[in-house]
Amino acid sequence: MESLSNDRLLEELQSAEDQITDRIADNMETFGVSSTVGRLLGIIYMNREAMTLDSLAEETGMSKTRMSQVMRQMLALNIAEKEFVKGSRKEHYNVESDYAQTFISLFTTNWKDVVSRNMTLERRLRERVDQMSHSVTDATPTEIVERIETLSNELDAWQAYYNWIDRLVDFFESGKIFDHVPIHGNQKEDNHHEK
Amino acid sequence: MESLSNDRLLEELQSAEDQITDRIADNMETFGVSSTVGRLLGIIYMNREAMTLDSLAEETGMSKTRMSQVMRQMLALNIAEKEFVKGSRKEHYNVESDYAQTFISLFTTNWKDVVSRNMTLERRLRERVDQMSHSVTDATPTEIVERIETLSNELDAWQAYYNWIDRLVDFFESGKIFDHVPIHGNQKEDNHHEK
């Protein structure tokens, strides 16, 4: 194996760190968010210190406005927070340094949102189905009666599903998931590197 | 409460069913896929019978080409399958009718992908870090040595994380999740409708 000069080492380090950031950005799309969210997450994470909009803009080569937009989104997603730095009047942003916690934040924030929107719709539809049911008379065609029945059953399934998601979110948020899928579990695959 | 005519009932039914489909489409974005994927999922699901590209195109008002593209994507995501229908030479597509199963399919398919991509990168980076480590001599600046050390630790964290996700996927795929978060669990919230 060839030995590397110091300059080459620095290049290699930078390149490796960038690749990690890139991959974090990529993976973020699995959560349905823009890759820039992931890129900022990666940059701040690898920086290991809170960063300002200006430093982020410099690092990414993007406009400060965009940084502001993305950071706001990240605050809403609960994967970043403002951090007070005395002596500076710029806002500093930091991210959770634990990968799994970030996963959980994203997962729970996203799905809580979904659950809430769906519960609302479910309630409204339930009312309308009830009204339909009350409008059924002996003269109502069987086909219609059946469709109302089907729709009502659908709402039951719907509700059961979102209730399940709700409990699932809880399972993650409370940390119970770690009781059954611990962070340092048995490796599923062989792993060739020495510790 | 006002009673509804049959025509009005049919309108109401259609409107309610459409809203359900729309919401399914919306929610699908949480998985990071196009809402058209969700729309087709909803349409086929509500149809309760396998559908052809032509019927989907008619239902959505979109081109058959697009239907073909989306169905292919859905097959890849494991949330739809071809179903043979004798007498017809068109291909018929059906979807899983169980919401939770669909959730699990999407979740596991997406994350398996991510895990695999990351494990690959991790292996490659590990090799490079090893080479860097071997290039360190007494003359190497402390700063560089430390960065290499940090990077190596980072890869450990990285690996632990993706290994966790891997086991998490397993936890869902094997159905163990249902032992701890059952489909019909205790309702977390009050629920005003009579069964």
Add this chain to the structure above:
DNA sequence: AACTTTGTAAAGTTTAAATTGCACAGATTA
């Protein structure tokens, strides 16, 4: 009070994703 600094709103531009139209291959029927 005039001058900076900082963050973001609003509108405009660019880039990427979704969608279409056309064309054609393979399979089927006449």
Add this chain to the structure above:
DNA sequence: TAATCTGTGCAATTTAAACTTTACAAAGTT
């Protein structure tokens, strides 16, 4: 063999998302 049907590759177009520029309000400084 010609004629039809079905699904899809490919290039072109449309639409939506990402991103920038400009402008300005709020708070801080001189």
